[in-house]
Amino acid sequence: MNVHDRYHGVWQRTLLETPTERDTTTWVRWLQTGLWHGDLRVPPDADRRTHAGRAAQQGFGGTTLITQPDRAQPEVCTWQRHIDLQPPRSTPDAGHMVFASPDVVHETGIHGAYFEVWERLPGSLGTRIALAALDDQGAPTAERLLVSGRYLMHLRPRRTAWPADTAPDDTLAEVVARHPQQAEALLDFDIGFGTLEHGVWTIERATVAEQEGRVRTCALQRTSQSEAMVKCPALPVHWQVLEWHAPD
Known part of the structure; x- marks a missing residue:
């Protein structure tokens, strides 16, 4: 729906x-x-x-x-x-x-x-794209790439599971404090947001602060009804198309 x-x-x-x-x-x-x-x-x-x-x-x-x-x-x-x-x-x-x-x-x-x-935000209507990264076997993962108008957001979830003692409504800070030896794995969740214009993705904000202000070449190409390629440093190449609305 x-x-x-x-x-x-x-x-x-x-x-x-x-x-x-x-x-x-x-x-x-x-x-x-x-x-x-x-x-x-x-x-x-x-x-x-x-x-x-x-x-x-x-x-x-x-x-x-x-x-x-x-x-x-x-x-x-x-x-x-x-x-x-x-x-x-x-x-x-x-x-x-x-x-x-x-x-x-x-x-x-x-x-x-x-x-x-x-x-x-102005300029955020028009193109609507949602992609799921594919793993080495061609199966979709939870990693997402979303485009709305002139904006792009990339979301890569952590690879580790929550510790067994994690309770509903715990904060991440509380979980990290209880498991300091797992801090880096628990914090390894990458979201980047910025503008995508003329094949360039400029990252405005990111969960990893060092990424902010970086400029990356980024090209999205739909290769079939169900798949697309993304040519962008540090991002997977092969993606499943969840949604693709790209008016001329």
């Missing part, structure tokens, strides 16, 4: 309000294609050269579901997280969505007390 086109694009969070917090400074981008999403959140004071700073970030990807179970209530947007930098949650990531204008949407938490304002 595809997401309505009013949700397509890249959304910048400009406000988060909770009973105890008002945040206008965390860098947040939500990229939404016809079905797939990617999300990256970087606190302004996170020193990502340290384990604590890297663990303070948030990022996830998966599919998006829009429903309206109660016609008296606004639409419900549920972000079904297939991969997540943070440990699993005990409740779904879902909010009531109200469009204040075509490019501004207000989100009110369903399973948590929060209010968020999202603003769509």
